[in-house]
Every structure is written in structure tokens, then in C-alpha cells.
Amino acid sequence: MIYLVLFFEFFKIGLFAIGGGLVTVPFLFDLAEVYPWFDAKDLADMIAVSESTPGPLGVNMATYSGFRAAGVAGALAATFGLVLPSVVVIMMLSKLLKKFRDNPMVCSVLYGIRPAVIALILFAGAEVAKLAVTDWETAGLFVVFFAAIHFYKRSPIFYIIVSAALGIALKLGQ
Amino acid sequence: MKQLWDLFAVFFKIGLFTFGGGYAMLPLLQDELVRRRRWATDEELMDYYSIGQCTPGIIAINVATFIGCKQKGKLGGGISTLGMVMPSLIIIMLAASVLERYMHNPYLGYAFAGIRIAVTALILDTLIGLWKKGIEDKKGIVIFLCCALLLLFFNLSAVWIVLLAALSGLACRFCPLRFKRKDGEK
Structure with missing residues (x-):
């Protein structure tokens, strides 16, 4: 029963892949070796498509792999398997956090991890920046976008749509 | 609903x-x-x-x-x-x-x-x-800088960064540094 296999394999990935979507990639290469669903070369294309379509990368990869392996039901089985461990663990933690929010131990842990998460976001941003800002033109656009975002505070969706249109108009990244 | x-x-x-x-x-x-x-x-x-x-x-x-x-x-x-x-x-x-x-x-x-x-x-x-x-105070800035250095030079996984930061948060609030300050006040 391929759907159960897909569900189980992606449940495992959801349980052991800790962190961002890219950490699921090595697990997918393992799947490519064990099952006939897709090979390593397909996987490279699948990553490219997942990165250039809306939605979190990890979810896109699971949906794509499931779809490749067994169509629509396969996509659903893989995606459901991927998110189930997260949902269960976070539901339990959420209750605990609500209960112990004012506990001094919990407060000091949170006090310590907030600066860490800022450092992590900074590094994730730097990774995107390396791909985004490649020459003077893109650097100039970056400054303009940053100024606009900082001073006008419109919805991020507005800037994303404008940037896509500008990218096409200026043929960026050619 | x-x-x-x-x-x-x-x-x-x-x-x-x-x-x-x-x-x-x-x-x-x-x-x-x-x-x-x-x-x-x-x-x-x-x-x-x-x-x-x-x-x-x-x-x-x-x-x-x-x-x-x-x-x-x-x-x-x-x-x-x-x-x-x-x-x-x-x-x-x-x-x-x-x-x-x-x-x-x-x-x-x-x-x-x-x-x-x-x-x-x-x-x-x-x-x-x-x-x-x-980042609430100077200790927060120190934690931030340590995390950034660990990420930059050791490419440490995010899990470890967060766990280490949690420990330093605990240490900041419960460590003997606080007693020292009290001594100073005397």
C-alpha cells in the first residue's frame, strides 16, 4: 500500500528533520535511493520547482515527492505525514507554554533564546541576500526596497508583487 | 466558527x-x-x-x-x-x-x-x-554576538545555538554575578 508507505516515510522526516525546510533534503535523497519514485536527478529539479513556487519549502518538497510517487492521494499522504509530528508536539508544548509563561525559569530561557533567534534570522537573511544582491543594479533595488518598506510599512505582499513585476520588467538575473 | x-x-x-x-x-x-x-x-x-x-x-x-x-x-x-x-x-x-x-x-x-x-x-x-x-540589555547583546560567531565560524546547527542560548539565559538570571553586584552595593 504505497499511500501508507509514503505517509510513514514522511512522518519519519517530519519527526527527525529539525529546523527549516532545507533540512528535509538529505532525507529525500535517501528516499530516492530506496524507492523507485524518483532519482537524485529528478530531485534536483523538484528542489528548483519547490523553491520557485509559493509555500514553505519543506511542505512543497513533500507534496511534490508524494505526487511523483502516487498522484494526488500520494501528495496528500506525504504532506499529512510530514506535518503530523509538528502538529502533535507543538499542541502539547503550546499548553505547557501557556501554563508556565510567568515561571522565572521559563522567562530566563526565553530571555536567552530571543537574541539567538535574531542571530539565526540574520544568517538566513544573509543567505538569501547572497543570491539576491549580485551586482550594482540589484544592490540599488535592494536599497530602494528597504527604504520603501521601512518608511511606508505597507503589506509585505504588496512589495513581493511589485518586486516580481520589476524583476520581469528589468529582466533581472539574466 | x-x-x-x-x-x-x-x-x-x-x-x-x-x-x-x-x-x-x-x-x-x-x-x-x-x-x-x-x-x-x-x-x-x-x-x-x-x-x-x-x-x-x-x-x-x-x-x-x-x-x-x-x-x-x-x-x-x-x-x-x-x-x-x-x-x-x-x-x-x-x-x-x-x-x-x-x-x-x-x-x-x-x-x-x-x-x-x-x-x-x-x-x-x-x-x-x-x-x-x-535584546533587552547588554547581556542580550553578548548572547547575540556569541550566537553569531558560533554560526559564522563553526557552522553550528540551529538546534545547538538555541539550546546554548537557553542555558546562557538561565545562567544570566541565576548565576553568581548577581551576588557580586549585591556585595558591591554593601
Whole structure:
């Protein structure tokens, strides 16, 4: 029963892949070796498509792999398997956090991890920046976008749509 | 019922405009959840990210479940996650079956080169806002610098960074440094 296999394999990935979507990639290469669903070369294309379509990368990869392996039901089985461990663990933690929010131990842990998460976001941003800002033109656009975002505070969706249109108009990244 | 629908709709919208990993989603979350709807504070968002960083599963889903649970309990958590994955399910299936040959279209590449610039600028702007709220004092700056150095030179996994920072948070509040200061006051 391929759907159960897909569900189980992606449940495992959801349980052991800790962190961002890219950490699921090595697990997918393992799947490519064990099952006939897709090979390593397909996987490279699948990553490219997942990165250039809306939605979190990890979810896109699971949906794509499931779809490749067994169509629509396969996509659903893989995606459901991927998110189930997260949902269960976070539901339990959420209750605990609500209960112990004012506990001094919990407060000091949170006090310590907030600066860490800022450092992590900074590094994730730097990774995107390396791909985004490649020459003077893109650097100039970056400054303009940053100024606009900082001073006008419109919805991020507005800037994303404008940037896509500008990218096409200026043929960026050619 | 209305609230559940809102949760679904908000996360559907966020899923639809997230390009990349969980961090690319942060500016959208901050705008929708903190600024517009006041469902969470900046501080809570940071907590969810760091906890999501060291628990099973990908961050985007962990944060969606957290917010949903906070608003409407377990059902809310499930509905938010469903909203978050729905755009992926629809679009990837379309991309895989119909659009695969258009994926090499140069215009898509141009659009993404543009989107990456906006996403970088959005993340930077979000960071500036979070800096003021996440780093309370000089000890916070030291923790930040240590984490940044560990990331830069040792390429340490995010799980370890968060765990080490949690320990230093505990140490800052409960360590003998405090007694020293008291001694000084005498």
C-alpha cells in the first residue's frame, strides 16, 4: 500500500528533520535511493520547482515527492505525514507554554533564546541576500526596497508583487 | 466558527506568499498576526521560532500550529496548519502535472530574482524591529554576538545555538554575578 508507505516515510522526516525546510533534503535523497519514485536527478529539479513556487519549502518538497510517487492521494499522504509530528508536539508544548509563561525559569530561557533567534534570522537573511544582491543594479533595488518598506510599512505582499513585476520588467538575473 | 475561518484564511494567504523557507515567512507573519490582528506579540513570535527550531518538523508548520493553538486550542492549531499547507498542495500539484514545462520559462526566473530582493529587504526590516524587542540589555547583546560567531565560524546547527542560548539565559538570571553586584552595593 504505497499511500501508507509514503505517509510513514514522511512522518519519519517530519519527526527527525529539525529546523527549516532545507533540512528535509538529505532525507529525500535517501528516499530516492530506496524507492523507485524518483532519482537524485529528478530531485534536483523538484528542489528548483519547490523553491520557485509559493509555500514553505519543506511542505512543497513533500507534496511534490508524494505526487511523483502516487498522484494526488500520494501528495496528500506525504504532506499529512510530514506535518503530523509538528502538529502533535507543538499542541502539547503550546499548553505547557501557556501554563508556565510567568515561571522565572521559563522567562530566563526565553530571555536567552530571543537574541539567538535574531542571530539565526540574520544568517538566513544573509543567505538569501547572497543570491539576491549580485551586482550594482540589484544592490540599488535592494536599497530602494528597504527604504520603501521601512518608511511606508505597507503589506509585505504588496512589495513581493511589485518586486516580481520589476524583476520581469528589468529582466533581472539574466 | 468565524475565528476558525479567519485562521484558515490568514495562513492560506501567508502560505501563498511565502517563497523559500520558514524565515521568508517571518515578515508576513509579523504584518498579519502582530501588526494587523494582534493575535501575538513580537516576543511570542520570536519564542515560537526558537522553539520551532528545536522541535520536530519544519519551522513554518510549527509556528502556524503555535499561533492556531493560542487562538483556538487544538482545533485552531489543526486549521492553521491546514491553511498553511493548502496553497502548496494546490500549486505543486498543478506545477507537477501541468506547468512543469513552463517552469524553465525565463520570465519566472526574472520574477524570482526580483522577489528575492524584496524578501531580503523585508527580512532586514523585520530584524530591526525584533532587535529592539528581543535584546533587552547588554547581556542580550553578548548572547547575540556569541550566537553569531558560533554560526559564522563553526557552522553550528540551529538546534545547538538555541539550546546554548537557553542555558546562557538561565545562567544570566541565576548565576553568581548577581551576588557580586549585591556585595558591591554593601
